[in-house]
Amino acid sequence: MIYDVNSIREDFPILKRKIHGRELVYFDNAATTQRPKQVVEAIAKFYLYYNANVHRGFHTLSQEASQLFEESYEEIAKFINGNMEETILTINTTDAINIVAYGWGLRNLKKGDEIVTTVMEHHSNMLPWRELAELTGAKIKYVDITEDGELNYKDLESKITERTKIVAFTLASNVVGTINDYKKIVNLAHSVEAIVIADGAQYVPHVETDVKKMDVDFLAFSGHKMLGPTGIGILWGKKEILEEMKPFRVGGDTIKDVTLDNVVWHDLPWRFDAxxxxxxxxxxxxxxxxxxKKIGMDGVRAHDIELVKHTIKLMKEIDDIEILGPLDPEKRTGLVAFNIKGLHHHIVAKALDMYGIAVRSGGHCAHPLHYRLNYQGSVRASYYIYNTKEEVDYFVEKLQKIISVKERLATEPVENVCTGT
Structure with missing residues (x-):
């Protein structure tokens, strides 16, 4: 279909809000996206007309709810070219990664084994592996980045050895936006028979995803970063690995039968849905x-590139702005993290809010990456399907306004503005 951003915007009533008397410009999509009316109405319709527990009863409401639930489950699985039995429901990406760490890693790793991850990871794809290493005696190795914010693939090659059992990496950074070469990473990991866990939180919402082609062993992503509700995420895993795993969380609906002496676990995927x-x-x-799907993921990706290209072009003309990550829009998803020289990132974000512009500031749950880039934090503008070039123009115009008074703003105590990380 023809990408019509103005038509898309009509499905998002929140975009008509006024913030401090200005039209809302929502550039915090990497944290969470807005929801179209269609999503909110689908949820409301379920609660209003079909609400019942699933897989629990033979009465009409339970049967209708179960059918709607399973049809929806199948729709989500197909979005990544998976099937339902390999698609596990989770709370979010963080939860999904923890399920792999404790459901697979805790039972398979031992002292001397190695886990390879990268310095560009979100804490959610770093801290579970640290905890796992502490519990098992395994060793963590971190792959470095280049000065441009891209993964250092030579360093990756040197870090993966015969001792490597897990390779965990982000498909796209939530700070520098870098899209990593999953083919290279997967091939290296599988050459030593390591399993691969891909954090798709910033990738699946923006780039067409096919788990069959990617050949990763696990893929994790969240619903709320792709127009869906909070509290729902997905862990996709290869069937042969999931079949060998015992569920990390156990209880109702994870079993076929239980006696005082034995348990027979349910079939996939239900054994993981406690x-x-x-x-x-x-x-x-x-x-x-x-x-x-109606918009088309090729259209989503093209729109991202257009907005990022426009942003970088305008920002490069301003000496006071430092852009984090690769300058090639084709190498990143729809976000641009930056700093204004001489101004704390929280000060910049609060000043933008006064113009109705919502951005994120801080370490973005990726502190080691910021430290590697010699920053304490950054301001992040992240785009999605309803953002426009006109909004980018307005955003950069206000950044110039902020720069023009930065000497005054620089005297403002940061703790009076924001205490977030």
Whole structure:
């Protein structure tokens, strides 16, 4: 279909809000996206007309809810070219990664084994592996980046050895936006029979994803970063690995039978769905998937590139702005992190908020990456399907305004503005 951003914007009533008397410019999509009316209405319809627990009863409401739930589940799986039995419901990306760390890693790693990850990871794809290493005696290795914010593939080659059992990496950085070469990473990992876990939180919402072609062993992503509700995420895993795993969380709906002496675990994917699932979340995420499919992920990706290209072009003309990450828009997803020389990132974000512009500031849950780049934090503008070039123009115009009074702003105590990290 023809990409019509103005038509898309009509599905997001929140974009008509006024913030400090200005039209909202929402550039915090890497943290969470807005939801179109269609998603909110699908969730409301379930609660209003179909609400019942799934897989629990033979009454009409339970049967209808179960059918809607499973159809939605299947829709989500197909979005990444997976199937339902390999697609595990989680709370979010963080939860999904922890399921692999404790469900697979804790039972398979031993002292002397190695886990390879990178310095550009979100804390969610770093801290679980540290905890796992502490519990098992395994060793963590971190792959470095280049000065341009790209993964150092020579360093990756040197870090992967016969002792490597897990390679965990982000498909796209939530700070520098870099899209990593998954083919190279997967090939290196599999050459030593290591399993590969890909953090797709910043990738799946922006780039067409095919788990079959990627050949990763696990893929994790969140619904709320792709128009869906919060509290719902996905862990996709290869069937042969999932079949060998025992569930990390156990209880209701994870079993076929239980005696006082034995347990027979349920078939995939239900053995990993302990307790009542986030039924409305699955329905909402499926509607979000339908919305994105209607636009076309090629259109989503092209729109990202256009906005990032425009942003970098304008920012490069301003001496006081330092851009983090590669300057080639083709190498990154739809975000630009930056700093203004002489101004704390929180001060910049608060000043932008006064103009109705919502951005993120701080370490973005990726402190080691910022330290590697010699920053304490940064300001991040992140785009999605409803953002426009006109919004980018307005944003950069206000950045210039902020720079023009930065000597005064620089005297403002940061703790009076924001205490976030």
């Amino acid at each position: 307790g009542t699932p986030h039924i409305a979340g699955v329905i909402g995420l499926a509607e979000a998937v339908r919305y994105l």
